[in-house]
Amino acid sequence: MTVIFKNGQFVEDTWKTVADGEDLPPSGHVIVPLDWWQAQRGAFEGSNVPIGVRIEPGTKIEDYAADISRFALIALAFPKFQDGRHFSTAQLLRERYGFKGELRAVGEILLDQVQLMSRCGFDTLQITDGPTLAALREGRATVLSRFYQPSPAAEAPVGTRPWLRKPA
Amino acid sequence: MYRYDEFDAAFVKDRVSQFRDQVQRRLAGELTEDQFRIHRLMNGLYLQLHAYMLRIAVPYGTLSARQLRKLADIARRYDKGYGHFTTRQNLQLNWPSLKDTPDILDELASVEMHAIQTSGNCIRNVTADHFAGAAADEIDDPRPYAEILRQWSSIHPEFSFLPRKFKIAVTGAARDRAAIQVHDIGYQLVRNSAGEVGFAVWIGGGQGRTPMVAKKIRDFLPAADLLAYSEAIVRVYNLEGRRDNKYKARIKILVHEKGAEPMRLAVEEEFAARNDGRLRLPQSEIDRIHAYFAPPALAARGARSNAFESRKASDAKFRAFVETNVAQHKIDGFGIVTISLKPIGGIPGDATSDQMDVVADLAERLGHDEIRVSHEQNLVLPHVAVDDIPAIYDVLAKHELATANVGQISDIIACPGLDYCSLATARSIPVAQRISDRFGDGERAHDIGDLKIKISGCINACGHHHVGHIGILGLERKGVETYQITLGGSADENCTLGDITGPGFSYEAVVDAVETVVDTYLGLRSDKTEDFLTAYRRVGMAPFKAALYEKNPGADI
Numbered sequence: 001m002t003v004i005f006k007n008g009q010f011v012e013d014t015w016k017t018v019a020d021g022e023d024l025p026p027s028g029h030v031i032v033p034l035d036w037w038q039a040q041r042g043a044f045e046g047s048n049v050p051i052g053v054r055i056e057p058g059t060k061i062e063d064y065a066a067d068i069s070r071f072a073l074i075a076l077a078f079p080k081f082q083d084g085r086h087f088s089t090a091q092l093l094r095e096r097y098g099f100k101g102e103l104r105a106v107g108e109i110l111l112d113q114v115q116l117m118s119r120c121g122f123d124t125l126q127i128t129d130g131p132t133l134a135a136l137r138e139g140r141a142t143v144l145s146r147f148y149q150p151s152p153a154a155e156a157p158v159g160t161r162p163w164l165r166k167p168a
Numbered sequence: 169m170y171r172y173d174e175f176d177a178a179f180v181k182d183r184v185s186q187f188r189d190q191v192q193r194r195l196a197g198e199l200t201e202d203q204f205r206i207h208r209l210m211n212g213l214y215l216q217l218h219a220y221m222l223r224i225a226v227p228y229g230t231l232s233a234r235q236l237r238k239l240a241d242i243a244r245r246y247d248k249g250y251g252h253f254t255t256r257q258n259l260q261l262n263w264p265s266l267k268d269t270p271d272i273l274d275e276l277a278s279v280e281m282h283a284i285q286t287s288g289n290c291i292r293n294v295t296a297d298h299f300a301g302a303a304a305d306e307i308d309d310p311r312p313y314a315e316i317l318r319q320w321s322s323i324h325p326e327f328s329f330l331p332r333k334f335k336i337a338v339t340g341a342a343r344d345r346a347a348i349q350v351h352d353i354g355y356q357l358v359r360n361s362a363g364e365v366g367f368a369v370w371i372g373g374g375q376g377r378t379p380m381v382a383k384k385i386r387d388f389l390p391a392a393d394l395l396a397y398s399e400a401i402v403r404v405y406n407l408e409g410r411r412d413n414k415y416k417a418r419i420k421i422l423v424h425e426k427g428a429e430p431m432r433l434a435v436e437e438e439f440a441a442r443n444d445g446r447l448r449l450p451q452s453e454i455d456r457i458h459a460y461f462a463p464p465a466l467a468a469r470g471a472r473s474n475a476f477e478s479r480k481a482s483d484a485k486f487r488a489f490v491e492t493n494v495a496q497h498k499i500d501g502f503g504i505v506t507i508s509l510k511p512i513g514g515i516p517g518d519a520t521s522d523q524m525d526v527v528a529d530l531a532e533r534l535g536h537d538e539i540r541v542s543h544e545q546n547l548v549l550p551h552v553a554v555d556d557i558p559a560i561y562d563v564l565a566k567h568e569l570a571t572a573n574v575g576q577i578s579d580i581i582a583c584p585g586l587d588y589c590s591l592a593t594a595r596s597i598p599v600a601q602r603i604s605d606r607f608g609d610g611e612r613a614h615d616i617g618d619l620k621i622k623i624s625g626c627i628n629a630c631g632h633h634h635v636g637h638i639g640i641l642g643l644e645r646k647g648v649e650t651y652q653i654t655l656g657g658s659a660d661e662n663c664t665l666g667d668i669t670g671p672g673f674s675y676e677a678v679v680d681a682v683e684t685v686v687d688t689y690l691g692l693r694s695d696k697t698e699d700f701l702t703a704y705r706r707v708g709m710a711p712f713k714a715a716l717y718e719k720n721p722g723a724d725i
Contacts, residue, residue: 081206083329084326084328084331087325088406090326091326110206112206112210113328115325116325116328117325131203140189142207144186144323146178147323147325148319148321148322148323149325155175156175160173160175160453162448162450163316163320163449164319165446166446
């Protein structure tokens with residue numbers, strides 16, 4: 001059973017990740033590679049089975065704009081922690097494409113990135129890095145409480161720094 | 169100057185306590201050096217050849233006397249009593265111990281300073297013209313915009329893991345003193361035909377192993393769109409910049425490989441797509457930040473100062489100092505004094521704690537409490553009455569700070585090189601010292617005139633050798649240091665990259681080679697007013713090449 005980090009704690013993952021070539025369980029709640037979805041999408045015409053898709057870094061999200069609302073979950077892969085492309089993908093999904101489903105980061109995620117990811121719109125993290133997992137289990141997240149970019153907790157004096165506020 | 173409000177102060181304090189926790193975990197052995205690396209890099213701490221190095225941000229190179237005194241105090245108590253001012257207008261401490269770094273950051277926070285984002289693949293300290301707010305040719309002060317960029321880019325959630333580091337420079341005048349065309353983004357303040365203030369935008373400049381001059385992608389960006397446009401540029405870079413090879417990961421390579429016009433279109437498209445106005449800067453906010461940088465109230469002075477003129481007439485050394493180190497202020501009766509950190513034979517950019525205190529005192533007493541750090545590794549007193557310059561000069565002279573060589577052959581930019589840096593392939597500081605000793609600051613140096621020598625100890629080009637009028641690059645060939653020379657580079661508004669003369673020179677021979685270049689220039693200049701760069705642009709490489717390689721057969725290795 002996979003464990004994911006959500007809202008500050010570890011919970012069991014209710015989604016199953018399906019590899020290429022595997023059969024799809026009829027109940028859905030599976031995360032499939034983007035290629036797989038592209039090849040099989042015809043089979044889902046008229047179905048509302050919850051589907052998740054896994055997207056590798058370097059994928060141009062605008063090429064899939066029409067499909068985004070169909071997904072209940074989008075898992076953005078972080079094969080290496082240094083590869084920050086999907087921080088931008090996450091922002092685009094939330095801001096530009098209005099994605100409302102679960103946004104998940106999967107891969108090598110370091111402690112300092114956990115809060116950055118939630119600030120970019122990620123809901124859940126599937127973390128492979130041992131020290132990060134250990135630190136989070138011990139409740140040692142590295143958390144800042146003030147930000148110079150939009151966040152739910154804007155504490156700067158009202159009327160200053162429009163760059164840290166979402167428009168009302 | 170910008171002053172932190174409670175929000176800014178609490179932000180920095182948060183960050184320091186977070187770092188303190190990380191250092192404690194490292195010291196307790198809970199974090200390996202590898203795991204700690206990412207935390208320390210985000211806080212400006214590098215592991216160098218001999219020790220940790222802490223790089224302290226001096227946003228857009230502006231300091232108050234209180235801040236400079238604090239830097240002096242930190243260098244005295246936690247280091248060896250000196251610091252090194254860098255080409256990014258920052259201060260580096262070469263010998264702090266790891267356990268002290270959280271305390272140092274606390275000390276910095278007490279004077280509204282930090283070391284955030286002076287390292288790592290993120291948006292680095294934003295630099296600006298060191299004459300900002302004082303220069304006679306300025307359209308607008310670049311520092312308010314640099315401050316807005318500083319805040320917006322601090323711990324940016326989307327842009328903390330870029331393909332590579334990202335450097336932004338802002339200049340307020342057509343005369344570029346901030347080297348914007350060798351930056352990832354260069355913003356040049358301009359006025360449009362309606363008289364509104366905005367920016368010309370340059371992207372994709374940089375040095376390193378693949379130097380590029382930036383491409384202009386906008387003639388006029390309204391000031392209100394500064395952040396939205398910056399976000400568009402950095403987002404395109406974050407998504408499309410190369411990550412397969414760190415030497416090809418800077419935005420300059422993306423601009424080069426994608427092409428300037430497709431890159432411009434991608435940025436414009438991304439910029440146009442943000443229709444929520446989220447990052448649009450209201451004029452009221454620009455004005456609010458601007459107010460912090462309001463020029464000091466300079467009491468009217470006569471355009472002519474008797475004390476100044478009579479000293480000039482009677483003291484040749486003072487006259488030489490005024491000629492090289494004093495620039496025109498926008499207000500009559502005032503001047504901009506550059507304090508050279510390039511004493512003859514000294515280490516470029518180094519200042520002792522005592523010297524920092526002296527400069528802080530002068531700034532407080534006679535300089536309206538302002539000091540600047542220039543990217544050419546000097547300090548600047550931007551607002552001094554011409555009447556006070558003799559007194560300032562006397563104090564500086566007493567503390568080996570009055571070298572009259574700004575812009576001249578011994579005003580050398582040099583990276584730390586093999587004496588400190590773990591990336592270096594050759595020494596650069598001793599080469600700078602030997603050149604400085606060879607030419608001095610006497611009559612000969614004054615006769616040579618404006619000549620910028622820049623020295624890097626490896627291909628990463630931290631010493632800006634590509635844009636030196638004479639550039640020197642230290643390499644290592646079969647275990648031996650060898651120095652490649654370039655000619656004709658320039659980082660100003662007519663930015664060019666230098667041309668390589670040919671085979672390199674040994675550590676022993678490189679100073680002679682520089683002298684050969686200089687003598688060749690002196691022999692061919694049309695008259696004394698034709699400076700080195702102008703002469704080189706007129707005659708090209710051939711005479712220099714001939715002098716270097718025919719005069720010294722076998723000098724090449």
